[in-house]
Amino acid sequence: xxxxxxxxxxxxxxxxxxLKNNNPYPAKVKKHTKITEIRSNFQxxxxxxxxVINGRVIAKRKMGKIAFIDIQDGSDVMxxxxxxxxxxxxxxxxxxxxxxxFISVNGSLFKTKTEELTIGVEDIEIISKALRPPxxxxxxxxxxxIRYRSRHLDLISNKRSRQxxxxxxxxxxxxxxxxxxxxFIELQTPILQENAGGAAAKPFITHHNQLNQDLFLRxxxxxxxxxxxxxxxxxxxxxGKVFRNEGISYKHNPEFTxxxxxxxxxxxxxxxxMLKELIQFCAQEVVGNLEIKNGDxxxxxxxxxxxxxxIDALHKFAGIDYLKIKEDKDLINKAKDLGIHxxxxxxxxxxxxxxxxxxxxPKLIQPTFIFDYPTEISPLAKKIDGNENFVExxxxxxxxxxxxxxxxxxxxxxxxxxxxxxQAIKAKNKDEEIELIDEDFVEALEYGMPPAxxxxxxxxxxxxxxxxxxxxxxxILFPAMRTKETN
RNA sequence: GGGCCCGUAACUCAGCGGUAGAGUAGAUGCCUUUUAAGCAUUCGGUCGUGAGUUCGAAUCUCACCGGGCUCACCA
Numbered sequence: 001x002x003x004x005x006x007x008x009x010x011x012x013x014x015x016x017x018x019l020k021n022n023n024p025y026p027a028k029v030k031k032h033t034k035i036t037e038i039r040s041n042f043q044x045x046x047x048x049x050x051x052v053i054n055g056r057v058i059a060k061r062k063m064g065k066i067a068f069i070d071i072q073d074g075s076d077v078m079x080x081x082x083x084x085x086x087x088x089x090x091x092x093x094x095x096x097x098x099x100x101x102f103i104s105v106n107g108s109l110f111k112t113k114t115e116e117l118t119i120g121v122e123d124i125e126i127i128s129k130a131l132r133p134p135x136x137x138x139x140x141x142x143x144x145x146i147r148y149r150s151r152h153l154d155l156i157s158n159k160r161s162r163q164x165x166x167x168x169x170x171x172x173x174x175x176x177x178x179x180x181x182x183x184f185i186e187l188q189t190p191i192l193q194e195n196a197g198g199a200a201a202k203p204f205i206t207h208h209n210q211l212n213q214d215l216f217l218r219x220x221x222x223x224x225x226x227x228x229x230x231x232x233x234x235x236x237x238x239x240g241k242v243f244r245n246e247g248i249s250y251k252h253n254p255e256f257t258x259x260x261x262x263x264x265x266x267x268x269x270x271x272x273x274m275l276k277e278l279i280q281f282c283a284q285e286v287v288g289n290l291e292i293k294n295g296d297x298x299x300x301x302x303x304x305x306x307x308x309x310x311i312d313a314l315h316k317f318a319g320i321d322y323l324k325i326k327e328d329k330d331l332i333n334k335a336k337d338l339g340i341h342x343x344x345x346x347x348x349x350x351x352x353x354x355x356x357x358x359x360x361x362p363k364l365i366q367p368t369f370i371f372d373y374p375t376e377i378s379p380l381a382k383k384i385d386g387n388e389n390f391v392e393x394x395x396x397x398x399x400x401x402x403x404x405x406x407x408x409x410x411x412x413x414x415x416x417x418x419x420x421x422x423q424a425i426k427a428k429n430k431d432e433e434i435e436l437i438d439e440d441f442v443e444a445l446e447y448g449m450p451p452a453x454x455x456x457x458x459x460x461x462x463x464x465x466x467x468x469x470x471x472x473x474x475x476i477l478f479p480a481m482r483t484k485e486t487n
Numbered sequence: 488g489g490g491c492c493c494g495u496a497a498c499u500c501a502g503c504g505g506u507a508g509a510g511u512a513g514a515u516g517c518c519u520u521u522u523a524a525g526c527a528u529u530c531g532g533u534c535g536u537g538a539g540u541u542c543g544a545a546u547c548u549c550a551c552c553g554g555g556c557u558c559a560c561c562a
Binding site: 003067144201202373 | 517552
């Protein structure tokens with residue numbers, strides 16, 4: 001018989017024994033005091049005060065006629081003491097309590113010889129009998145596979161995982177607080193869509209039975225939120241999961257949390273200003289500091305952030321003087337010199353973007369805005385007046401990867417239709433799903449959309465930055481994993 | 488997808504051609520101030536799976552499964 005089964009059977013027997021007297025899974029438990037509250041209220045005159053605490057047994061030290069148990073609630077850990085002298089036959093319950101059980105105790109506060117604040121138990125009840133043993137107490141669970149697949153065990157044994165989860169929650173909370181303070185309202189748009197647009201990513205496909213129709217899971221929030229601008233809202237945002245059917249890596253998960261905001265009568269310069277404030281606000285709220293350690297880097301979020309145009313960045317980091325390169329073949333040769341892999345019939349923008357990714361982005365460690373992207377790779381952004389090859393778009397880079405993407409939103413329906421058509425043709429030629437024409441969206445645009453600045457931020461990546469974490473799997477509680485075959 | 492690494496008890500790990508080990512957790516006994524409690528006894532394994540090499544494989548080889556790091560892909 002496997003060991004684990006034996007351990008479980010022993011606990012099942014204890015459960016049976018408990019059932020003879022009391023239900024070890026009661027619905028109603030006594031009102032309790034948080035452990036942190038007992039500790040922070042502690043003064044000499046709270047000695048002997050009566051408290052009820054509820055929580056999980058994380059350590060048990062029995063020594064004959066006296067026993068100590070460490071109880072952990074959502075706030076902290078506290079030691080309790082059971083003595084045979086005080087409890088009589090009730091003391092025997094110690095033999096039915098295992099690590100991992102939830103118990104409720106009532107007793108009076110005192111200090112042991114070693115000055116440890118302790119509850120002297122007068123009343124004790126098992127309120128949830130655990131059947132499986134918790135992870136080992138010194139090291140806890142360290143195997144990343146167990147940590148990701150069984151996050152409950154990770155959370156039980158690793159404080160850090162809990163801190164990260166809380167930080168992620170605070171990040172979202174502080175984003176909401178900031179945007180609400182700026183009079184944005186939060187709206188919801190559909191996850192199941194007829195067209196998955198607003199970004200260039202492969203969507204997940206699902207099927208609605210009654211409609212007998214395939215639907216896509218959204219890859220961005222953009223097109224629906226813009227329809228709400230058309231409908232008359234002026235400052236809106238959404239925080240929600242999007243789904244991209246692409247590779248999994250330390251910075252990619254198939255589903256992740258995206259913030260998108262749209263502000264009417266603003267342009268991308270306004271958005272850049274807001275984004276900086278937003279991130280500084282989050283950092284202050286979540287870590288209380290604008291200097292963030294991440295690996296070997298110390299990221300300084302304070303003060304002004306560097307701004308470079310796309311063209312200047314290429315010049316500065318890759319030595320590409322775009323304005324002096326007149327012929328496509330000269331650019332192709334430059335790219336080849338840099339060791340960039342060139343597909344057949346590349347356009348200028350695609351080559352530039354390749355160089356950008358390989359030579360510029362990895363060097364942008366401190367917060368850096370890159371402004372004015374090529375039109376060809378930005379089908380939803382407004383062209384710069386008098387310079388049709390570039391659009392009013394910026395991306396924010398920190399730690400060498402993209403944090404945010406924003407533009408002055410394209411609101412000329414004729415231009416929009418042309419640009420989407422170009423993308424569709426290109427996608428068809430390359431047999432890729434880049435972006436199809438969303439007729440409903442373009443038609444909506446024809447009713448008039450106010451000039452607006454839009455923003456998209458990957459929240460997990462923001463949390464990674466703030467928490468100094470290198471892997472998105474540390475941020476996402478249940479990261480995508482391959483199904484494990486059971487032998 | 489390529490390269491490198493990992494998979495041994497429920498958990499954390501050692502062992503790396505010659506009888507499968509430790510600590511934690513569990514069980515039993517002793518123990519009224521412990522807190523990684525202690526002491527003693529004890530239970531617990533298809534060494535990820537499958538083939539191969541070998542007198543002999545946890546150990547060497549190959550394939551597969553799962554995971555990690557990294558490169559590539561990915562707006």
